Amino acid sequence: MTDWTEKYRPSTLSEVRGNDKARDSLRQWAESWDDHRQAVILHGAPGVGKTSAAHALANDMGWDVMELNASDSRTGDEIDRLAGGAAMNQSLRTIDYGGGDTDGGERDAESGRQLLILDEADNVHGNADRGGTRAITKLVKEAGQPVVLIANEFYDMSQGLRNACETVEFRDVSPRSIVPVLRDICRKEGIEYESDALEAIAERNRGDLRGAVNDLQAVAEGTRTLAEEDVVTGSRDKERGIFEYLDTVIKEAGAQEALEASYDVDETPDDLINWIEDNVPKDYAGAELADAYAHLSDADVWLGRTRATQQYRFWRYASDNMTAGVAASRREPKGGWTRYGPPSYWSKLGRSRGTRDKRDYVARKVAEAEGASIATARRSILPYLSAMTAYCKPRDLTLAMTARYELDAEHVAFVTGSGESTNKVQSIVEEAEELREREAVEHSGDAFLPGETLDGAGGDEDGTDATGTDDDAEAGGGDGQATLNSAADEDGDEETDEEEATEAEEDDQQSGLTDFF
Template identity: 65%
Template sequence: MSDWTETYRPTTLSEVRGNNKARDQLEEWAKTWDDHRKAVIVHGSPGIGKTSAAHALANDMGWPVMELNASDDRQADVIKRVAGEASKSGTLTGGSGGRRLVILDEADNFHGNADYGGSREVTRVVKSAGQPIVLVANEFYDMSQSLRKFCETIEFRDVSARSIVPVLRDICRREGIEFEEDALRTIAEATSGDLRSAVNDLQAVADGASRLTVDDVVTSERDTTEGIFDFLDALIKEKDAHGALLAAYDVDETPDDLLNWVEDNVPKDYSGGELADAYEFMSNADRWLGRVRATQDYSFWRYATDNIAAGVAASRREPKGGWTRYGPPSYWSKLGRTRGKRDRRDAIAQRIADREGASVATVRQEILPFLSAMTHLCRNRDLTVAMTAAYDLDEKEVSFITGSGADTNKVESVVADAAERRAQETVEHSGSAFFDAPDSDETDSSEKDESTTTETASLEDTFDDAPSSGATSSADGDESADSSADSTDEATDEDGSAEETDDDGQSGLSDFF
């Protein structure tokens, strides 16, 4: 049996159900693409027809499709080769007007080791694309901020049960299956807005049957999760403490992330005493989360959730109404802005840790601050050069530690001197690896000649200085001794091989300096 979700996939935008406004926005984006030349992000819950709408759009516009989805390799080189080439301008493989549609499915999942560099490359492709691009995502805020700002956005909402029922009815008629209207309505209501799941449930129930009744529909309740914005609305405006706690269990967020969401959005509706009480409960939650991090005992999570959900809801003192624009935590955007700096810091710390035999955490907390203080603005230039040579740092890394500009002459000269120093140390520690050893016969011969010459000169000096007579007086002996001492002092002063030293027993210290 074929998959009904593929068999009955909409072929035109007019067949897309439940998102008429989003469908019209997508069509308008395609028709005016030559005016704005921007990519579009289509986001919403799984199974509501985002990818189907993109393919239907391509059919309506007469554009061939180039698709990259979750089953493909997501590394930067693959993105560049597939999506990058497909997005270039050209008419050989293009459809109407020389256009083709590039679809990047699950665009919110470009992260992790397998997707190294993928998100950055997608952003580059989007900025320079010569063809229309549709990025399909389930979680809009899981995408990088730099990518989001270069695209238009269209939100697809969950499909209502009354929009799902006509789709199921049409499938039953095409398959020749009789049905009870209540049976279709039961399936539609059980899928919580997921049209794809509703079609799959219908196929599972109707398999081998000629008539579908309510009794035949035995679909179990789905394990659904509540969206974070719906939860915030319920927590801050609607639910009591018990209801807010139950709603928190249905949100697919850890208590750490939940605390960040609530902390940033509560002040938009709470004020005065109720805001103070809410922050008191959130501070208690933060203490429990700190205990989790310290002990790795995740059973404490429930106490944090109690304070985040029940405590904040109990802090409400008056009814809240109207619509509030909630947003993602500012802490996340701060992390996004500082990600480049943190990556550079960690790369430097890892290199120092490998050399010094320390942990990366120790280097970050103890060693890097000292290096930064001692080499601030490269003022201690010799130390900065030594540090750069020891850890093989480049201009940006030296700039990061010292606080100097990466493109200044000072930093560039430091890096150049460090490279020269490393090369010199390599030669010094290489022994005779870079030089030819002298011939042993020649060495022995030269040493022998030099030794002979020295000995001859010594003998000649001895005979020249010897007295003419063997008998000497004591006075002559004293005079000779004084003359010998003076001669020795003069020789010492002339060749500079010895210095006058004080008789304090400390003359050996000069060997250490």
């Protein structure tokens, strides 16, 4: 039996139901793609029509489609291999046919686009998927073709990827919008129906249009008449989205309902308390906000006890306080739409992760140069480097550090505390590169000098070369060298202890910052 979700998938954007604003935004993105050339993320709960809208858009625009599931192709290499080529291709406007025409062989080719649809783009998670997130971010930044990313959980995607794309949110489809779709399918399938039966299916699916169509097909199989009592499908086990839940606990539900709703949210109490804590001030104020924070404080105490004792039965008390307690703190009805966002705690973690990455990079460079462990470089050397080169003063020492450890502007700024884009840091990085190049030539000895003539050809008539040195004396292993060695043996060392100490000191000065450690 044909799957009705595929059979009745919208063929144009005008047939997409329940998300008119998102549909119009998607069309505008496509029509202006040549101007901005950005990818777009379609995000929202499962079953609200994101993938169907992407295919309908391609049909409206006359674009070819390539679809890839990110959860099946999770590594960077796989994504580059399967999606990279298609996304990087530019649309062709002329093709060279090798001179078959009088105009030099060029004829107009049909202009076109290929839409790359990357489904489940939120199911790729950094290092665990061996470069998958990095590959997708690179793909959307460099793509020469339109790219649509499909995601259920917008904030499960990396911040870099989110910032590189436009975003369109698909909201849950209301039962009022689902019923006409079910009615249209029944009419096309020749099924007589009671309106109450279709409304019951729509209500049971909590805004999941795809689930409603699947349920309709299940209950209508083998019958030509559909009554309300025929609708025996249970409530669909559907996870509640975090933003929908925040609306429920902060604005709508009583204490008991808020607690029960938390059972359908795919968040642990440790994460859920951060979501509620950061967003409750957007709707609560005064005494109700104070009461809400008192309950959140109690919840945090129970979470601390859970972590200390590893007794996860205490989670129930934390959940009671952060859900039922917050809902019970509401003094008056809350209406309208509120822009909820992820916890600021998470963004702080992201920033600290970036700082740790910079620290570890510099520590690794120092460890390699000084023959120390990374831990020693991080604990015992970096603090001194930072103190000695604060704000790039003294400049000579900062320059020596940058050259020795081959640091770029980002890491010089990290060590010194100066701004990465300042002229001071940029000039130090450029001079350090020149310094490294000069030192490479100096340390090479005579490797880059022209070879000298051993037989005196081209030299003076008296048999000496241009430097005035006797050719025989310059020849390795000749009598002149033997004579010099013999004289040195007879007269003792040519260099005094004082001269050796002076040369050793000069050598130390050439070693950069080693003597500071």
